[in-house]
Amino acid sequence: MPDKYIHGTIDGIKISVLKETTILSASKLLDINIPTLCHHEGLVPDGNCRLCTVEIGSKLAVSCLYPLREDNFTVNTKSPKVHEARRFVLSLLIARAPKAPRIIALAKEYGALPSNRFLPEADNCIRCGKCVRICKINRTEAISLVGRGPERIVTGPFLKPPEDCIGCLACGLNCPTGNIPFREKDGIRSIWGRNFNLVPCPECGTALFTKEELDFHKEFAADYCPTCRRKKIAGDLLNCQNLLVRSN
Amino acid sequence: MPDLHSLSEILLSRPNKPVELLALMQLIQAKYRYLPEEALRELASYLKLPLSRVFAVAGFYKALSLTPKGEKLVKVCCGTACHLKGARQIQGALEEKLKIKLGETGADGKLSLESVNCVGACALAPVVMIDETVFGKTTPKNIGELPLLT
Numbered sequence: 324m325p326d327k328y329i330h331g332t333i334d335g336i337k338i339s340v341l342k343e344t345t346i347l348s349a350s351k352l353l354d355i356n357i358p359t360l361c362h363h364e365g366l367v368p369d370g371n372c373r374l375c376t377v378e379i380g381s382k383l384a385v386s387c388l389y390p391l392r393e394d395n396f397t398v399n400t401k402s403p404k405v406h407e408a409r410r411f412v413l414s415l416l417i418a419r420a421p422k423a424p425r426i427i428a429l430a431k432e433y434g435a436l437p438s439n440r441f442l443p444e445a446d447n448c449i450r451c452g453k454c455v456r457i458c459k460i461n462r463t464e465a466i467s468l469v470g471r472g473p474e475r476i477v478t479g480p481f482l483k484p485p486e487d488c489i490g491c492l493a494c495g496l497n498c499p500t501g502n503i504p505f506r507e508k509d510g511i512r513s514i515w516g517r518n519f520n521l522v523p524c525p526e527c528g529t530a531l532f533t534k535e536e537l538d539f540h541k542e543f544a545a546d547y548c549p550t551c552r553r554k555k556i557a558g559d560l561l562n563c564q565n566l567l568v569r570s571n
Numbered sequence: 572m573p574d575l576h577s578l579s580e581i582l583l584s585r586p587n588k589p590v591e592l593l594a595l596m597q598l599i600q601a602k603y604r605y606l607p608e609e610a611l612r613e614l615a616s617y618l619k620l621p622l623s624r625v626f627a628v629a630g631f632y633k634a635l636s637l638t639p640k641g642e643k644l645v646k647v648c649c650g651t652a653c654h655l656k657g658a659r660q661i662q663g664a665l666e667e668k669l670k671i672k673l674g675e676t677g678a679d680g681k682l683s684l685e686s687v688n689c690v691g692a693c694a695l696a697p698v699v700m701i702d703e704t705v706f707g708k709t710t711p712k713n714i715g716e717l718p719l720l721t
Contacts, residue, residue: 464621469630480626481608481637487621 331396346386346398347375355400358409358429360416360499361451362387366460371451372416372499374429376408383408406433414438420447423500447502450475454494454503463489463539466515477503479515489535490519524548526555577602578610582617589618592628596635604640641676641683645669645701645719650689652696657710661697662686664711669719682719 330339333350340349345368350357360372368387375386378399386400399405413426413435420426421437426449430436450468454477458466465485469478479485490512495503505514510530512519521530522537529548547555581598585591592614599610606629615625629635647665649658666672669684676683692698695707699717706717 458623464623467623467627469627471631480611480622485623487623 329391329394329396331391331394331398333398334400340391342392343390346377346379346384346389346391349391350377350386350398350400357386357400359387360425360449361453363453363457363497366453366456369452369456371453372449373412374409374416376405376412378402378405409433410435415440416449419445420449420500420502421445422447423449423502425499425501444473447500448477449500450477451499452477454498457493457497461491461493463487463491465489466494484516488515488517489539490514490517490533491536524551526551575603575607575610575613578613582613587617587619589620592618592620592625593632596629596632600635604642605636605638608637639676639680641681643682643702643719644685645682645699646685646687646690647673648688648690648692648696648698648700649686650693650696652693653689653698656696658686658697660711661699661709661714664714665699668714 327342328339329342330337332338333346333353334355336353336355338349338353340352347357347359347362347368357375357377359375361369362372362375370385370388373385376383377386377389378384379389380397383404386398410433413430413433415438416426417430417435418437418439422445452468455466455468458464465487466477466479468475469482470476479488492505492512492514495505495514503514505512507513507521510521510523512521512533519533519535522532522534523530524547526547527550529550531548578599581602582595584598585595595614595618596606599606599614603610611625611629612622614620615622618625629637645665647653647658647662649662653661662673665684669677669682671677671682671684673684673686687700690698690700690705692705692707695705697707697709699706699709699714701717701719709717
């Protein structure tokens with residue numbers, strides 16, 4: 324179906340992609356690096372961080388959300404206009420998250436200084452909502468973005484530790500500014516002001532999951548850690564084989 | 572904890588579909604003058620929605636409140652026309668008269684003072700609304716005539 328493919332260039336390199344492919348995905352095919360903060364392969368793009376801005380034709384567009392639809396597109400991911408747009412976005416982000424290593428590195432790369440235009444409270448959260456979207460797609464939906472404008476925060480219901488949290492760490496591990504602290508100590512995992520008991524593997528004792536996680540994902544629930552489970556399945560297969568050989 | 576005796580009546584007045592979330596919140600707000608935590612929990616389980624989503628909606632709308640509002644709601648319009656006609660002075664006069672600040676509720680729970688952005692009665696600016704009644708052409712002097720404490 325050739326009409327489903329469209330052709331164009333990204334940074335001068337010719338490419339053919341399926342119609343509706345986003346600029347970000349198309350650029351990935353060419354190994355062109357576009358910086359992102361709120362993007363995750365497993366989530367529907369939300370376009371919150373505005374960092375993946377690129378130039379298409381002569382317009383600026385957020386590449387994670389922009390589907391390529393017209394033939395002969397020309398995308399530029401490194402033009403001075405793009406650089407300036409990203410520098411501006413980073414000057415706002417660094418004002419909000421001055422301690423986040425990734426933002427510091429990006430601001431340095433783009434020469435962005437903290438903006439003093441809105442003077443937001445620097446709390447290291449850029450309100451990209453990645454944690455909330457991840458929590459939702461994992462079906463826990465324990466946290467949400469609450470409030471409007473400058474008062475918007477990520478929190479559990481009633482500003483308390485989220486009671487539906489299962490301690491899976493998906494939010495903490497994916498936060499682009501590392502602003503959701505968590506730790507594991509003596510078989511206890513702590514996140515969002517809650518403590519979870521880790522369940523040790525009955526074979527080797529490695530503790531990977533919380534009890535709440537195992538209860539929540541009953542369909543995948545495993546008593547053993549992945550390594551021991553593999554060994555166990557291999558052992559079972561071997562036993563089967565031996566039995567078959569013997570019965571023959 | 573508030574008396575939630577008629578909560579199930581309110582909930583059952585609408586079908587248990589997620590689209591009814593806001594309508595039910597408005598009914599709960601109208602009944603109790605705020606959204607009690609227990610009521611939101613009941614609402615979430617009635618509509619089978621995650622509590623986090625219910626809480627996010629409750630926190631988003633200015634018409635919904637998580638803390639108890641007064642029996643009477645006094646709203647000072649701070650829209651463009653009212654602002655130009657001196658809404659700030661009206662606000663200051665009301666704060667002084669009612670002895671509460673904007674956004675607060677009196678200790679006796681009788682009255683809340685709020686600002687709104689436009690009530691659509693710009694010809695009458697500056698406007699004060701008491702519950703559902705609009706009072707136009709207010710001045711720091713004539714607000715004493717408003718039925719504030721009756």
